[in-house]
Amino acid sequence: MSIFDDFHKAMPTMAKHAGIWEGIYTHIDVDANVIDRHKTRVVCEFPTEGEHVYIQHNHFMWEDGREYKARLPGVYRDGRLWWDLDTFHGSSWETDEGLIMLDLDRKDDPGANFYEIIALGKTGQHRARTWHWFKDGKLFKRTLCDETKIG
Template sequence: MGIREDMPVLARHEGVWDGVYIYYNAAGVKIDEHQSRLLCRFPAQGPHPYHQTNFYTWADGRTEVRDFPARYADKRVWWDNELIKGWAAEVALDEYRRTVMLYWQRQGDPSLYLYEMIQMSDDGQNRCRTWHWIRNGQLETRTAIQERLVSRDWQSYDK
């Protein structure tokens, strides 16, 4: 079987998502916010069965693009690039089939790791994501992300 068959919850994320990322420090104080557009794709050909590109825009005009091609093995998506090393897996205990869990570490900073939980709405039009950034065993930052589906047709947005 392939990635779509083995990871049907993740396959529901395919498409273009617009949203907002809000970062809070450990005390709950907002420390950053920016808009996002994510392309989540499952290319039919090529070396990466999953490929995500994130476009970020801040109110002051700053922009950033982050690209995350991934491999697939053992019912997980795996990243190992210059920024992160980690994985994504569906949560089998979720009988509603809404949840994907991620773990990753920043390359070059073994004291910092992150767990992310993604919840997809039943209609597939919205999702929320929560990141817990942990440094040396202590919560450092939380990120709350709310997104809405713009299109399933990522090919029209792919650059």
């Protein structure tokens, strides 16, 4: 069995996220005030060879014309998907109920980390992601991601 087979066996719901997702990310502070909002296009790909079992491509777009793009390749080991990038490191796993969980530490902001939960709707065409941001152990914001699969 290959590492790719092991990955898909350990995280079977993850494969349902393959494709192109568009949506809105809304960042709120602890009092639920909107502090940022932008459109997003996320491409989730699952290579079948090479070092990476998963590659996520993010494209964030703000109304004022700003844009941000990132490529986030992950490797599979010890039953989890792992990242070690310039901006963050950490891992992801899947619950028995098919929720995707992430625990990520920010390298570009020492003392900051976030936990993410990804829930895929029953049709596989809509997903919700929530990020819970902490700085030195104290919650300081949340991110709400509402996405629709377009391809």
